[in-house]
Amino acid sequence: MNDLIHRLAEIVGPTHVLTQDGDTAPYLTDWRGRYHGRCVAVVAPASTAEVAALVRLCAARHIAIVPQGGNTSTCGAATPDTSGLQLVLSLARMQGIRDIDCANNSITVEAGATLASVQTAAREASRLFPLSLASEGSCQIGGNLSTNAGGLAVLRYGTMRELCLGLEVVLADGRVLHALSGLRKDSSGLDVKQLFIGAEGQLGIITAATLKLFPLPDASATAWIGVDSADTAIHWLGALRQAFGDRLTSFEILSEPCQRLLDKHQAGRLPFIAPWALLIELSDAGDSAELGERLTMWLAEQQMVDGVIAQSEAERLKLWQLREDMSETQKKEGASIKHDIGVPSSAIAAFIAACGDALQAAFPGCRIMVFGHAGDGNLHYNVSHTRTDNAALFDDEAAVNAIVYDQVAHYGGTLAAEHGVGQLKGAWLARYKDPVALSIMRSMKQALDPQGLMNPGKWLSQI
Ligand SMILES: Cc1cc2nc3c(=O)[nH]c(=O)nc-3n(C[C@H](O)[C@H](O)[C@H](O)COP(=O)(O)OP(=O)(O)OC[C@H]3O[C@@H](n4cnc5c(N)ncnc54)[C@H](O)[C@@H]3O)c2cc1C
Known part of the structure; x- marks a missing residue:
């Protein structure tokens, strides 16, 4: 183990390898405090070359890597398991703005740049980077891409998938995919960058991205x-x-x-x-x-x-x-069983009525809080008070989820429209996603990460 720590320190410098409990703790619990892990170390590389060197070292020693951005995903996506053998790779030191091309309305940034810093850089160039989330001061571009984040302006500008023009990715064997294109139109074969958007770090580590900018509305x-x-x-x-x-x-x-x-x-x-x-x-x-x-x-x-x-x-x-x-505000009233579902906006009213009826039939008097980005069909659908004291709320979680997700499926929706799948919703994804789509996803995992070292234990290993 000492030899591993020594090798990690050679790559990123000793001050960027954390091993003491007090130092690693913030990286080992997810935002909601629901998942807790352990790790062999937290490392923070400063460049794509350092990320590639770390990945090669881990591949040679069969050490799993958990990429971590701002750690704001709420489904345990960036939390290591409890073995203490996984390496957390924090992108926090890779915050550079590499280029702003105003004529092309594009910006190239490193994956560890916070969303807020990219918004600011765009604004300073009299442009808009339109992704906007309540977590924007902490979440990072690499995390936004890996969860295909949306937010308050998806209706007009789309999610991260639509906002991304190009990517740079370190693959599981240490090779670097150079696809930092600023092109808006490219018919030369498959658009391989799409594989890494929404992959939650299970296919490779995003190190930089070229993103769309827009005129700044005044x-x-x-x-x-x-x-x-x-x-x-x-x-x-x-x-x-x-x-x-x-x-x-x-x-x-x-x-x-x-x-x-x-x-x-x-x-x-x-x-x-x-x-x-x-x-x-x-x-x-x-x-x-x-x-x-x-x-x-x-x-x-x-x-x-x-x-x-x-x-x-x-x-x-x-x-x-x-x-x-x-x-x-909802937190002040205690825990709730949360869903970040999406249905076509034309189905929102019917979904809300049918799902509410089904839940009230199974859990009379339960409290349902519905709010969110109705313009793009993405709703927070949170259920509490399924029991009189609400203390044993999570005993009912599977039954509540089954009711909600059955209705979501009935109305042609998705069970993860915002916070990703992580380790929370893998089994549900396996139940509702098209089996052919699931099989293609498994094939992609096998092709790109045959050793299974990229963020193992998350949904790709549950489907
Ligand atoms: C208050 C609050 C409000 C929110 N509002 C919204 C909202 O409106 N819309 C929305 O979509 N989400 C929202 N979220 C969820 C969350 O902020 C997003 O999912 C965000 O995109 C996660 O980014 P992150 O940097 O924190 O990623 P993390 O939580 O660190 O990681 C998320 C996943 O991405 C992987 N990952 C991180 N960086 C990389 C990388 N460089 N390469 C490969 N994989 C990587 C991790 O391994 C993990 O699987 C909200 C969260 C909070 C706490």
């Missing part, structure tokens, strides 16, 4: 609107798209129980409570006052009953803060 109009049903909410989504096209950037919904919880813990901040609340945002080039005026006129034509339109940047931020506080 106008926005933001409104908090009350509607009487999920059906009406989805009708509004279609109508807003029709009226404002691509300017519709975000379309979030919160159910009444979510609003009541926000009101309980943050009294006075909520404009009103409605059966469903919508948080919508338009963005464009030009003048915010003019865009706000257009939205106000349009809302008046729709005979909106309850609604407020932000009149200043401070008011806009207050509305967004309500949405962003939702997860933390």
